[in-house]
Amino acid sequence: MDLSIAALLAQDGVTNGAIYALLALALVLVFTVTRVIWVPAGEFVAYGTLTLAGLQLGKPPGTVGLLVGLAIVAGAVEAVATLRRREYARLPLRLALWVGVPVLIAALVWWAAPRQFPLAVQVVLTVAAVTAMGPLQYRIVFQPIADASVLVLLIVSVAVHLALTGLGLWFFGAEGSRTPAFSSASLQWGELTFSAQSLLVVLTSIVLIAALRLFFGKTLYGKALRATAVNRVGARLVGISPGLAGSLTFALAALLCAFSGVLIGPITTVYYDSGFLVSLKGFVGAIIGGLVSYPLAAAGAVLVGLLESYSSFWASAFKEVIVFTLIIPVLLWRSLTTRHHDEDA
Amino acid sequence: MTPQSRPAAPAPALEVQSLSVAYGKVPALRDISLRVEAGSIVTVIGPNGAGKTTLLGAIAGLLPSRGGIRCLGASAAPWSVEQRVARGLVLVPEKRELFTSMSVADNLQLGAFARRRDRGARTTLAEVYARFPQLAERRDQLAGTLSGGERQMLALGRALMARPSLLLLDEPSLGLAPLIVRKIFSIVGELRQAGVAVLLVEQNARAALQLADYGYVLETGECALEGPASELASNPRVVASYLGRAGRPAA
Ligand SMILES: Nc1ncnc2c1ncn2[C@@H]1O[C@H](COP(=O)(O)OP(=O)(O)O)[C@@H](O)[C@H]1O
Ligand SMILES: [Mg+2]
Numbered sequence: 346m347d348l349s350i351a352a353l354l355a356q357d358g359v360t361n362g363a364i365y366a367l368l369a370l371a372l373v374l375v376f377t378v379t380r381v382i383w384v385p386a387g388e389f390v391a392y393g394t395l396t397l398a399g400l401q402l403g404k405p406p407g408t409v410g411l412l413v414g415l416a417i418v419a420g421a422v423e424a425v426a427t428l429r430r431r432e433y434a435r436l437p438l439r440l441a442l443w444v445g446v447p448v449l450i451a452a453l454v455w456w457a458a459p460r461q462f463p464l465a466v467q468v469v470l471t472v473a474a475v476t477a478m479g480p481l482q483y484r485i486v487f488q489p490i491a492d493a494s495v496l497v498l499l500i501v502s503v504a505v506h507l508a509l510t511g512l513g514l515w516f517f518g519a520e521g522s523r524t525p526a527f528s529s530a531s532l533q534w535g536e537l538t539f540s541a542q543s544l545l546v547v548l549t550s551i552v553l554i555a556a557l558r559l560f561f562g563k564t565l566y567g568k569a570l571r572a573t574a575v576n577r578v579g580a581r582l583v584g585i586s587p588g589l590a591g592s593l594t595f596a597l598a599a600l601l602c603a604f605s606g607v608l609i610g611p612i613t614t615v616y617y618d619s620g621f622l623v624s625l626k627g628f629v630g631a632i633i634g635g636l637v638s639y640p641l642a643a644a645g646a647v648l649v650g651l652l653e654s655y656s657s658f659w660a661s662a663f664k665e666v667i668v669f670t671l672i673i674p675v676l677l678w679r680s681l682t683t684r685h686h687d688e689d690a
Numbered sequence: 691m692t693p694q695s696r697p698a699a700p701a702p703a704l705e706v707q708s709l710s711v712a713y714g715k716v717p718a719l720r721d722i723s724l725r726v727e728a729g730s731i732v733t734v735i736g737p738n739g740a741g742k743t744t745l746l747g748a749i750a751g752l753l754p755s756r757g758g759i760r761c762l763g764a765s766a767a768p769w770s771v772e773q774r775v776a777r778g779l780v781l782v783p784e785k786r787e788l789f790t791s792m793s794v795a796d797n798l799q800l801g802a803f804a805r806r807r808d809r810g811a812r813t814t815l816a817e818v819y820a821r822f823p824q825l826a827e828r829r830d831q832l833a834g835t836l837s838g839g840e841r842q843m844l845a846l847g848r849a850l851m852a853r854p855s856l857l858l859l860d861e862p863s864l865g866l867a868p869l870i871v872r873k874i875f876s877i878v879g880e881l882r883q884a885g886v887a888v889l890l891v892e893q894n895a896r897a898a899l900q901l902a903d904y905g906y907v908l909e910t911g912e913c914a915l916e917g918p919a920s921e922l923a924s925n926p927r928v929v930a931s932y933l934g935r936a937g938r939p940a941a
Binding site for chain 1: 752772780788848851
């Protein structure tokens, strides 16, 4: 292997790693705030790619039906909860929020599909539609069992993953989609060639991570999510409701997944069930950060990308094996270096 | 309910009627009734394990309970913890429950989360810093690096950021040096002057009875005695059980 091949592999690895990093951050965010190990993250990635692919083909993506369906179920769940608490006056506003907003987004996507808007508009619509599914999924599944143990939450999470994969097949069909590259230009820098596509992916990830950092560091709601992650009881005692924190968390996580889906579209063909493997790589990155550290999770995800890229060159048949075997020494190292604490401490 | 009767008897800040709480099948509180008038300090004293923390937890909405809890005349039963905070019912818990990996300033800012839509948070922050100059000095320090006394000040300051009308304090003197205890208690006295009602749970019965207007003695989940604080302080039973030793050793 000469330098130019090594550099090419590194570029590939970092590009994929940047996408995995978004997933790793989403997983850390969801786990620290809600204690859910978010297995269905991958489905949101696949929905992202498939939504954008549908918009580019000019036909309404399955997202429209899925979003409306989820909104109706979430609306029913919210209505029952509201009526049980006899908060009749709040019902219209809550229904507008849980049903009205998602249906509006779905209608917009449906309306925009045949009109072939520019790529940027299609990306915005895609991200909006997939982001809206995050809180809906939380409201339907995770909020009602928010106080359950981590194990119960994990089991439910696996069930949601299976259900969303099935729904993906139903709404998007079995064919895979690959979106065209955002740019075919390439930059020459000495001996090395960078594709503009790769640079765009890495840049987008960096911008998103920086925005996330700003959100957590500077805004009241960002701080409220951190507070919930640090001390659940303390957060409730200052008036941060677990429902608000959970909805916001899943909206952010779904947004990150939607961007991963958009960015990965030109790199690989995505089927309704492709997301799982992608999110598993983000998960390995997140585990390197112990599911709690954002910088370590992002760095771990880039490491996963690099490892995958180089192992596909040397032993392409064992690419996935090598990547997922990495988790064993990492877990060993973590269990030796971190002290355990009670989950509800 | 007639218009004339209203000014004569303002609704108490808190009214608890035959409250019972159980952990699973084990009862922790039986049939507790108590009142905190607006702008007064009421203390609940009692030995370890009597159910004092349980009582405050139930009032704050952290624990499910049977019986009535009325806050400023309205039933608090349907309200979640967060809704109670938004209505001015704020708990400073025994374990403080600070956001340890966040700065002092962030902890205080989050204290006003429930009133994020009103503009007064900045003034309240200035008031809290004026009350606790030590917090102002350490505003950029992580809460987890504070000393015990500073942590308690931060917990109190964070609660004040919510502009409580009823403050529930769970053993504010626990583990603190006498000088800091005195400072905390004098601040609680100032809060009464500012119109805040306080329900103060203490093992340090001497200090609590000196400060409070009215008191209850809680023993194994039941109310054993109640009365004006000065009467309780001279009650032979209270003296024998709670005031006999010259204060508790600092934990
Ligand atoms: N989480 C809990 N689960 C079961 N029992 C509890 C729990 N918390 C407190 N208790 C029991 O309830 C009783 C009252 O406890 P607590 O309210 O903490 O008393 P205090 O604050 O007066 O020391 C004690 O017997 C204690 O063992
Ligand atoms: Mg206690």
